[in-house]
Each structure stands twice: as structure tokens, then as C-alpha cells.
Amino acid sequence: MQPDGRRDEEAVRRFVEHFALTLSDMGMPRMAARVFAALMAAEEPGLTASEISERLGVSPAAVSGAVRYLMQVGMAVREPAPGSRRDLYKAPSSSWYSSTVRGGVYQRVADVVQEGVLAVGDENSLPGGRLADMRDFFHYVQGEMGVLVDRWEQARREARTGS
Structure with missing residues (x-):
């Protein structure tokens, strides 16, 4: 300014x-x-x-x-x-971050990685185990990001209302 x-x-x-x-x-x-x-x-x-x-x-x-x-x-x-x-x-409303996370961006990655697990055989092979671990990580991140967005939105509301 x-x-x-x-x-x-x-x-x-x-x-x-x-x-x-x-x-x-x-x-x-x-x-x-x-x-x-x-x-x-x-x-x-x-x-x-x-x-x-x-x-x-x-x-x-x-x-x-x-x-x-x-x-x-x-x-x-x-x-x-x-x-x-x-x-x-x-730019979408201030909750642009919510739409990207809630839209399942990490879930989509997990779904693609699951294709890899199936393509290499199964989770018991060396590459299948690596890919399954990656898939599980992205499933975990998807769930945690939703929780994190909820917490952020609550903190943001509290900061704006002073409560």
C-alpha cells in the first residue's frame, strides 16, 4: 500500500x-x-x-x-x-480450500494408486505393498484434511465473532 x-x-x-x-x-x-x-x-x-x-x-x-x-x-x-x-x-468464496479438500483430491489420488495395486498383482508383492502404503496414506490424508478444514472454519468463525 x-x-x-x-x-x-x-x-x-x-x-x-x-x-x-x-x-x-x-x-x-x-x-x-x-x-x-x-x-x-x-x-x-x-x-x-x-x-x-x-x-x-x-x-x-x-x-x-x-x-x-x-x-x-x-x-x-x-x-x-x-x-x-x-x-x-x-476466486471462489473464502472457502476455496474447503472445495478442493472436500472435492476428494486425495481420494482421487488414492483411487488411481489402487489401480496400480491391481495392475501389479496385489498388495503382497513388493510394488503392490509400496503402492498400497501410498494408497492408505492418501486415504488417511483425505480424512484428516476434512477434519482440519472443519477445525479451521470453526477457528475462523470464533476469530470473527470474538468468541
């Missing part, structure tokens, strides 16, 4: 790129990370694909693929822009 309280757009641009790089380092596709960071930092409640494209200095096609990915994983939503034929893309 600038001394007069206004938003520092250059600092926002640097943050968007730094945040996107961090998300990318964690495994998110680079362009999806950039679009998500731009949506999270947007002053407006939503942005059109052309606005995202302009802010990030990328092609509309790159934005299209990125928002499709973000919508699939619950990290962006699409709404019609009032009075326009364009769509607005938004």
Missing part, C-alpha cells in the same frame, strides 16, 4: 508473480497459478478472460486453459458478466 492508502499496483504485480511461482513450485501448473494469484489479488469481484490476459501479459488461449483447470479443481468459478456476453472468472 502506498503512503496515501492507495493500492500499489506494481507491488500487486510482484506479489502475483511471486505467489504464482510458489504455487507452481508446489506442483500447480504455472499458468493456472498465475491466473489464480491474479484472481485472488483482484480488486474487482471477478475478471473477464481478456482482463486476466491483459494483467498477466499472456494470450487469451493461455487464460482459457488455466481457468478450465482452476474450475475443475474448485479454485475458480465462472459467472455470466451482467449486461455482457462475456464470462467473469472469480
Whole structure:
């Protein structure tokens, strides 16, 4: 923020790129990370694909693929822009983390790993045992993340209400 309280757009641009790089380092596709960071930092409640494209200095096609990915994983939503034929893309409500966890992201990984267990024979083989351990880990993480999100939402409510 600038001394007069206004938003520092250059600092926002640097943050968007730094945040996107961090998300990318964690495994998110680079362009999806950039679009998500731009949506999270947007002053407006939503942005059109052309606005995202302009802010990030990328092609509309790159934005299209990125928002499709973000919508699939619950990290962006699409709404019609009032009075326009364009769509607005938004970061979901503050519970974006809830939709990604509750959407079963770890369960999907566990299900794929289970395919591997079956493909190598069963859990009693060396690779089957390794894969079964991985599957069980992701089942465990899925369950624990749901509990963690519930605890976070409770803590957040308490902090906002002062109780």
C-alpha cells in the first residue's frame, strides 16, 4: 500500500508473480497459478478472460486453459458478466480450500494408486505393498484434511465473532 492508502499496483504485480511461482513450485501448473494469484489479488469481484490476459501479459488461449483447470479443481468459478456476453472468472468464496479438500483430491489420488495395486498383482508383492502404503496414506490424508478444514472454519468463525 502506498503512503496515501492507495493500492500499489506494481507491488500487486510482484506479489502475483511471486505467489504464482510458489504455487507452481508446489506442483500447480504455472499458468493456472498465475491466473489464480491474479484472481485472488483482484480488486474487482471477478475478471473477464481478456482482463486476466491483459494483467498477466499472456494470450487469451493461455487464460482459457488455466481457468478450465482452476474450475475443475474448485479454485475458480465462472459467472455470466451482467449486461455482457462475456464470462467473469472469480476466486471462489473464502472457502476455496474447503472445495478442493472436500472435492476428494486425495481420494482421487488414492483411487488411481489402487489401480496400480491391481495392475501389479496385489498388495503382497513388493510394488503392490509400496503402492498400497501410498494408497492408505492418501486415504488417511483425505480424512484428516476434512477434519482440519472443519477445525479451521470453526477457528475462523470464533476469530470473527470474538468468541
